[in-house]
Amino acid sequence: MVIDFSTLYDVPRYMDKLFEDFWGPSISRRRMAYPPLNISEDEGALYVKAEIPGVAMEDLELTLTDKGITLKGERKSGEGKYFRQERPTGVFQRIVSLNVPIDRNGVKATMTNGVLEVVLPKSEEVKPKKIDIEIS
Amino acid sequence: MTKEMTKAQPQGLPRFRQPSDILEREEGYYIYMDLPGVDKEDLVLDLKENEMVVSGKTRYASRPEEKYIEVEFGNCEYRRTFTLSESVDREKIKANLKNGVLEIHMPKAEKAQPKRIEIQAG
Numbered sequence: 001m002v003i004d005f006s007t008l009y010d011v012p013r014y015m016d017k018l019f020e021d022f023w024g025p026s027i028s029r030r031r032m033a034y035p036p037l038n039i040s041e042d043e044g045a046l047y048v049k050a051e052i053p054g055v056a057m058e059d060l061e062l063t064l065t066d067k068g069i070t071l072k073g074e075r076k077s078g079e080g081k082y083f084r085q086e087r088p089t090g091v092f093q094r095i096v097s098l099n100v101p102i103d104r105n106g107v108k109a110t111m112t113n114g115v116l117e118v119v120l121p122k123s124e125e126v127k128p129k130k131i132d133i134e135i136s
Numbered sequence: 137m138t139k140e141m142t143k144a145q146p147q148g149l150p151r152f153r154q155p156s157d158i159l160e161r162e163e164g165y166y167i168y169m170d171l172p173g174v175d176k177e178d179l180v181l182d183l184k185e186n187e188m189v190v191s192g193k194t195r196y197a198s199r200p201e202e203k204y205i206e207v208e209f210g211n212c213e214y215r216r217t218f219t220l221s222e223s224v225d226r227e228k229i230k231a232n233l234k235n236g237v238l239e240i241h242m243p244k245a246e247k248a249q250p251k252r253i254e255i256q257a258g
Contacts, residue, residue: 033208038209039206040202040204053170053236053237054168077157078168080161082157085159086155086157087156087168113233115172115196
């Protein structure tokens with residue numbers, strides 16, 4: 001089973017991670033969590049990417065709640081006589097907490113080569129805005 | 137389920153030995169290998185005598201001004217060697233990359249297939 005029900009930002013582990021990042025390589029050591037996630041942002045949007053090879057978009061359940069997004073799915077094994085089985089199978093789930101308001105209607109998810117990418121546009125109200133100063 | 141890192145390359149790309157399944161069906165042997173992020177063009181299958189080497193490379197690109205908050209995977213190289221048995225028909229090996237999973241189909245060689253011998257009456 002490849003279950004991990006923990007949220008992404010649990011503080012004790014996050015502190016550990018900070019330490020590990022300080023000493024070690026930049027790839028996080030949360031190895032037990034499946035699928036591996038990359039989270040990034042730019043001015044306009046948040047991006048969540050996950051390596052989920054062999055899982056079709058239909059078998060993936062992506063839920064957007066007010067606190068974050070949940071990624072759920074199952075990896076199934078094929079029929080046959082196995083000589084070796086190393087690829088993980090089973091149900092997985094990961095929760096990503098979002099601390100930025102998201103434009104819910106603009107969320108898009110794509111899958112290429114087994115990598116899922118979810119684009120979560122930030123809501124207009126949090127985007128940096130230039131304010132014109134009127135001189136009177 | 138974890139990726140097993142073999143050796144860090146001098147160029148800096150980490151190299152992984154990807155988890156694979158090997159199974160047998162009526163039509164032959166199958167190898168399944170997780171290769172997320174690899175394009176068909178970046179995947180090489182080399183067959184030399186009875187060794188088959190699968191190697192691939194990812195090309196994850198970042199958007200300009202993209203800042204990473206959490207990184208659990210990144211660009212890497214995949215490489216794994218399989219030894220083929222005599223009972224595989226080398227000429228008919230087929231590979232297919234779909235959804236980040238490589239499927240290698242290796243039909244059994246003629247002589248390894250069960251054959252019914254006809255009995256002649258007379």
